[in-house]
Amino acid sequence: MPELPEVETVARMLREGALPLVGRTIRSAEVLWPREVASPTPRTFARRIAGSRVQSVGRYGKYLLIGLSSASDGADGLSLLVHLRMSGRLEVVSCSAAFTPHARLVWLLDDDLALRFEDARKFGRVWLVDDPAEVIGKLGPDALAITLEEFVLRLRTRRGTLKPLLLDQTFIAGIGNIYADEALHLARLHPLRTADSLSEDEALRLYAAIRQVLLEGIAANGASFDWVYPGGRFQENFKVYGRTGQRCPTCDSPIRRITVTQRSTHFCPACQPLAG
DNA sequence: GGGCATGTTAGCAC
């Protein structure tokens, strides 16, 4: 579940779902598709994680952060990071649950449970590190943690086009193609506007719109609209994303689709004028 | 079969 609200939904499931991960002991790990283990080597990955206990499940941007402690000496510090990329799924299941064709990593837990990472497109990545900063250290502030003041300050250091800027995880972490389009529509800003062209009011609108669409996404358990994910309902609230040619809910104009830095981009030409 | 897909990165040019 690729963007911030979908990743947050996974984190909550792993913390508070029917089969919580927190508190479980990881007995062993099996790597079925080695390329998805970014570091260390798959063999070292499996050896180091065996016997550890899950202390916490968190999220930063689109990354899941799973805090571990060593079962033998109680030492904290090891972190398992997971990025779902385009099609990754992470869930705790009974060991007897049938495997899907896309299982890439399996962690055997206590009580005959297993944590499974499934990923049709094989873009997902996992890391086992002493310090999460090794992986997420270059990211910008989390899109839901950043303050208005910080957002405006960062915006003032940039000149580029809004759409790719929102997708730049080193600028702000967590926004993807869907929520970028939805936030720009809510803020009434054309995706090709540039950061240095925004008035104070427009910057404030953008900040508020980002928060609103992300929080609404989380409240709906994220979005799910192709064969990959079940569960979320936010796709029912899309105003522009994937609605090319359909009516803008605000003004009834037809939604347009353009391509911006290789990503499909949806907007309402009436609500989001480029000039004026 | 071509086009498309919720993401990221490397290499390159200006």
Next chain:
DNA sequence: TGTGCTAACATGCC
């Protein structure tokens, strides 16, 4: 340095 373009990664759906 910032910005942006292209290709690549791998698979599946329509």
